[in-house]
Amino acid sequence: MTRLLAELSGPATRTVLGPDSVLVVPTGAMEHHGPHLPLITDALIAESVATAAVQRAAEAGLDVWQLPTLTYTKSDEHSWASGTVWVSWDTLMSTLVDIGRSVAATPARRLVFLNGHGGNTAVLGVALREIRRLHGLLTFSMPAGVQVAGAGGEHEPDEHGLGIHAGYGETSLVLHLRPDLVDLAQARRSVPEHIGALTHLGFNGTTAQFGWLSDDFGPDGVIGDPTGATADAGAVLFDASVRRAVDVLTEIAAFTHAGPGA
Numbered sequence: 509m510t511r512l513l514a515e516l517s518g519p520a521t522r523t524v525l526g527p528d529s530v531l532v533v534p535t536g537a538m539e540h541h542g543p544h545l546p547l548i549t550d551a552l553i554a555e556s557v558a559t560a561a562v563q564r565a566a567e568a569g570l571d572v573w574q575l576p577t578l579t580y581t582k583s584d585e586h587s588w589a590s591g592t593v594w595v596s597w598d599t600l601m602s603t604l605v606d607i608g609r610s611v612a613a614t615p616a617r618r619l620v621f622l623n624g625h626g627g628n629t630a631v632l633g634v635a636l637r638e639i640r641r642l643h644g645l646l647t648f649s650m651p652a653g654v655q656v657a658g659a660g661g662e663h664e665p666d667e668h669g670l671g672i673h674a675g676y677g678e679t680s681l682v683l684h685l686r687p688d689l690v691d692l693a694q695a696r697r698s699v700p701e702h703i704g705a706l707t708h709l710g711f712n713g714t715t716a717q718f719g720w721l722s723d724d725f726g727p728d729g730v731i732g733d734p735t736g737a738t739a740d741a742g743a744v745l746f747d748a749s750v751r752r753a754v755d756v757l758t759e760i761a762a763f764t765h766a767g768p769g770a
Contacts, residue, residue: 511562513573521614529616530570530761533607534558534577534652535632537625540589540722541674542730543694547591549674549682551579554624554652556685557746561622561753568754570761573616578603582627585721589729600631601638608639608647619645620760622753624652626672646763650756653681654748658733664741665697665733668704672711673722675699675732677745684742695734698726 513521513531525531536551546552555577562574583594595603604621611619619639621632629649636647655677660666665676683690708715711731722729 511566511572511574514576525573525615526571527615527617528571528761530572530618530620530757531575531611531614531616532558532562532572532620532622532757533575535581535621535623535625535628536577536579536652537581537583537594537627538579539583539586539592539594539625539627540729541678542696542728542734544691544696544734545674545679545682546686546689547593548579548689549678550625550652551577552624552685552689553678553681553749554622557624557652557749557753558622560746560750561757564750565754565757568758570757572757572761575607578607581625582631583625585627586729588721588723597631600628601635604632604635605638605642608635608643608645612643612645617645618760618763619647620757621649622652623649646760646765648756648760648763650753652749652753653678654745654752655681656745658736663736663738665736667699667732668701670699670701670704670711671732673729673731675730675734676737676741678732679734679737680739680742681745681749682742683737683739684746687739692734692737695737696728696730697733697735698728698730699733700725700731 534554536554541549586592632649657667657671658665658676
């Protein structure tokens, strides 16, 4: 049986879905990823991980379904670059809440956004509560790809923890998924090493963050080093991404706000 909900008829959704069904929406972007990666990078990774994870989770007995990928999202950090197609934060917020409203009209009561684009993260966090409050769904978001910065190992660049966009991990994933879309001859290193030397300011998980546009760090809009990327490394990252997604979906399927005995 297909696990792509859009391939079913409307009446069929009332037959196959129930209150324990988990609906997964991959969220990506159509945005500049330097001269070596396609605009569709984030959506490609999110959809590929979602498809593999939903299938594997269903085979393990979970009642999980995949909705079409949301591709036009909040990518204004790349708005300076030709080819980026983005919507404002409030348009994305309204879209996410409207998706929640639509899901609430089905028997399903669990909605997951599997996100492949960092620019969506803050909006998704707010949307989860809005959908919960307005439409009563159990709402969740989770990252799509496992993307580690290159640590300087054998045949691996040292990105000083800053490979966050079009760098080693992301490029390796696309080399694994769609090598025909990657032009490594155009790949160039752009690592803001001075930021990596700071104690409190940074991108992810640091004490303080800062507003930025992708061309703040170089004209290619790359933040990382894609030059050492390989399809083999991408395969390892993809497998880890799918395994993590299945683990998260397993917890989501059993999640309740009330504790034992409540």
